[in-house]
Amino acid sequence: xxxxxxxxxxxxxxxxxxxPAPTTTEAPVDWDKEFGVVRKERDPVTGxxxxxxxxxxxANAGAKPYSGEGLAKAFGGQAGIRRITxxxxxxxxxxxxxxxxxxxxDMVRLRRTLFEQVCYxxxxxxxxTGRDMKTAHxxxxxxxxxLNALVENLxxxxxxxxxxxxxxxxLLAKLAPMSGDVTER
Amino acid sequence: MRKSPVFPALACVLGxxxxxxPAAARDLVSFDSGKLILTNGITTIEGSGGGGLATWxxxxxxxxDRAVGISAHVTGVELPDFRLDTHGIAAGIRxxxxxAYARQNFNTRNVGAALGLGRGFQFNQDIFSAKVRLxxxxxxxxxxxxxxxxxxxxxxxxxxxxxxxxxAKASAGxxxxxxxxxxxxxxxxLANATVRWTKANQFGLLGFxxxxxxxxxxxxxGSLGYMVTSRLVVGGEWxxxxxxxxxxxxxxxxxxxxxxxxxxxxxxxxxYVDVGSVATFKNQRGGLLSLQLAY
Ligand code: HEM
Numbered sequence: 001x002x003x004x005x006x007x008x009x010x011x012x013x014x015x016x017x018x019x020p021a022p023t024t025t026e027a028p029v030d031w032d033k034e035f036g037v038v039r040k041e042r043d044p045v046t047g048x049x050x051x052x053x054x055x056x057x058x059a060n061a062g063a064k065p066y067s068g069e070g071l072a073k074a075f076g077g078q079a080g081i082r083r084i085t086x087x088x089x090x091x092x093x094x095x096x097x098x099x100x101x102x103x104x105x106d107m108v109r110l111r112r113t114l115f116e117q118v119c120y121x122x123x124x125x126x127x128x129t130g131r132d133m134k135t136a137h138x139x140x141x142x143x144x145x146x147l148n149a150l151v152e153n154l155x156x157x158x159x160x161x162x163x164x165x166x167x168x169x170x171l172l173a174k175l176a177p178m179s180g181d182v183t184e185r
Numbered sequence: 186m187r188k189s190p191v192f193p194a195l196a197c198v199l200g201x202x203x204x205x206x207p208a209a210a211r212d213l214v215s216f217d218s219g220k221l222i223l224t225n226g227i228t229t230i231e232g233s234g235g236g237g238l239a240t241w242x243x244x245x246x247x248x249x250d251r252a253v254g255i256s257a258h259v260t261g262v263e264l265p266d267f268r269l270d271t272h273g274i275a276a277g278i279r280x281x282x283x284x285a286y287a288r289q290n291f292n293t294r295n296v297g298a299a300l301g302l303g304r305g306f307q308f309n310q311d312i313f314s315a316k317v318r319l320x321x322x323x324x325x326x327x328x329x330x331x332x333x334x335x336x337x338x339x340x341x342x343x344x345x346x347x348x349x350x351x352x353a354k355a356s357a358g359x360x361x362x363x364x365x366x367x368x369x370x371x372x373x374x375l376a377n378a379t380v381r382w383t384k385a386n387q388f389g390l391l392g393f394x395x396x397x398x399x400x401x402x403x404x405x406x407g408s409l410g411y412m413v414t415s416r417l418v419v420g421g422e423w424x425x426x427x428x429x430x431x432x433x434x435x436x437x438x439x440x441x442x443x444x445x446x447x448x449x450x451x452x453x454x455x456x457y458v459d460v461g462s463v464a465t466f467k468n469q470r471g472g473l474l475s476l477q478l479a480y
Contacts, residue, residue: 144249144280145219147325152221155415165414166373173370179325 048109054131061117061128062181063174072124074167075158081124085115087157088150097149101140121174133181142183151175217252218480222415222446224323224368225277227454228258228477231338231388232273232287233314235364237456237473238424238438239406241377242334242364244318245285246277247450247479253278256479258287262458264471268292269390273312283316283336291390296466302347308390309343316362324368331367331376338362340389351464352430353392354399358384368412375418379406386429387463395429402427416446436461440473452477 032039040049054060075081089111093102102110113130120128130136151172158168226234226243235241237260246254254277262269273287289310297306316336323332338360342348345356360383368375384394384401394400404427410420424438442456456473463469 143219143251144325145217145251148219148221148249165412169370169373169412173328176325176370177327179322 042108046108046112048112049106051106051109051131054135056129057132058120058128060130060132061120062133062178063121065121065123066170066174067123069123071122071167071170075118075122075124075163075171076161078119078124078126080161080163081119081122082115084154084157084161084163085118086111087160088154089114091153091156092150095149095153098142098146101142101146118171122171133178137182140184144179144183147179147183215252216247216254216480217249218247218254218449219249219252220247220254220280221324222449223412223418223444223452225254225256225479226366227444227452227475228256228260228273228275228287230260230262230269230271230287230289230473231314231340232258232271232275232285232312233316233336233338234275234277234283234285235379236377236408236410236420236422237440237442237454237458237475238422239377239408240316240336240338240362240364240379240381241408242316242318242321242332242366242379243323244277244280244283244316244334245275245479246283248277248280250280254280254480256477258475258477260454260473260475262471262473264458264460264463264469266294266296266466267463267469268294281318283314283334285312285314285316287312287314289388289390291387293464296464300464306347308347310389311341311343312338312389313341314338321365321367323366324370328369328371331365333363333365336362336364340385340393342389342392348386348392351386351391352395352432353386354394355384356392358389358393360385360389364406366408373412375408375410375412375420377406377408380404381406383427384429385427386433387426387435387460391430391433391464396431398427398429410442410444417443419443433464434462442473450479452479 042049093099116126116128119126225245225247226241229235229240233240234243234245245256248254257274259272270290271287273285275283275285277283291308293306295304298304314336316334318334321330321332340358342356348356360381362379362381364379366377381404382401383404386392386395404425406424408422410418412418421441426435426437428435438460440456440458442454444452444454446452454475458473459470
């Protein structure tokens with residue numbers, strides 16, 4: 001209570017602050033030009049931003065695919081897998097823990113390549129055409145906590161799609177060994 | 186019942202660390218609660234992170250490798266002739282180091298009267314433990330590489346005269362553990378194997394060493410769990426134990442458990458426990474209920 005008079009004494013005297021005179025408007029600085037940033041245009045057909053050239057290989061997926069059709073079925077085929085990977089990315093882009101990491105990245109491409117990767121690993125009839133995990137995540141600065149957040153979002157999207165828990169874990173079993181390539185120590 | 190001065194002291198130190206967090210030490214002491222649910226494990230009756238009976242290689246608390254974590258537990262084990270109550274706190278630092286304290290109170294009920302100790306006599310014990318993760322990860326990394334940790338558990342009976350009268354050679358002792366724990370995601374199975382070098386009689390409640398063997402022996406702890414959902418694990422554990430005291434045979438301890446993460450920070454564990462013969466009273470089988478809060 002003894003703080004009250006102190007607080008009141010500190011209260012500002014009601015006087016409007018003097019506004020500085022408006023400065024003359026200058027032409028806006030083109031920061032991209034100043035810093036030599038080259039903005040790549042999206043491909044008019046795919047809507048993706050081109051990436052640096054790389055050698056395409058199934059090995060880039062970072063995991064050997066399962067054999068048999070059981071898991072593809074458990075995930076609802078390619079349509080089911082696409083819904084799940086899209087939803088996992090949608091949740092991650094809205095997740096306050098990790099959304100900043102996805103800003104300024106080509107989500108059109110990521111939606112396609114993540115789908116391809118999961119579809120390939122589950123033997124649901126896709127080839128993976130993206131980059132390897134180490135190259136794709138270089139410099140992102142992702143941590144173990146970020147990875148866990150992404151896994152939780154993926155688990156939620158699989159749960160929403162009614163994928164059996166044991167089947168969910170079969171996918172995670174293929175992704176878990178990639179931790180060293182997708183996060184920074 | 187004597188009160189341990191250590192519990193409040195440790196709480197104070199941790200409290201100070203926590204309240205210092207917003208200031209300069211933000212990076213040093215930041216909580217992220219970033220572990221996946223249940224991957225921090227539950228708390229053993231000895232206060233370390235693990236299952237119920239077996240110590241695991243997991244590091245307590247929900248903090249990941251760039252943060253700290255903290256947990257607190259209370260556990261009650263109801264047996265036909267005894268009751269064991271434990272409580273404690275544990276801190277995990279960067280998912281690398283675990284420091285824990287636990288207090289065990291073992292009520293002998295009518296057995297106390299039969300042994301001439303008085304009805305409801307309690308054996309009390311303080312356990313200070315430390316664990317360091319050496320390699321691997323419970324969930325991530327190569328599928329064949331488990332999380333491997335080494336630990337020490339220093340146990341101090343608060344009833345030195347009584348445990349000596351029972352035949353124990355010492356009233357304090359130190360266990361050394363090596364644990365390997367892995368979540369085999371492809372099978373939704375969690376497996377743990379621990380080797381313990383110990384001379385504790387009945388976890389140390391009846392002192393350390395005895396007429397049959399005074400020194401340490403190598404014992405084994407195994408746990409197997411099945412993940413039913415991301416919040417529910419069911420399984421069983423087996424723990425071999427020394428048999429140092431001539432007057433009171435000691436058996437292996439076993440349990441069947443269900444651990445349920447009610448919420449991100451709250452795990453409740455119920456178990457059926459069989460510890461065999463305790464202080465000449467056979468067939469001590471009963472129930473365990475444990476509550477853990479973890480951040
Ligand atoms: C095992 C876990 C992960 C898998 C399987 C995975 C998969 C992928 C794939 C397939 C790509 C696209 C590669 C390409 O463009 O050629 C990619 C890129 C990307 N990933 Fe991941 N990822 C994982 C973990 C993470 C985590 C934890 C984060 C951050 C929270 C993250 C953020 C990103 C971002 C921002 C990109 C785009 C990079 C760019 O635009 O160049 N990923 N990831």
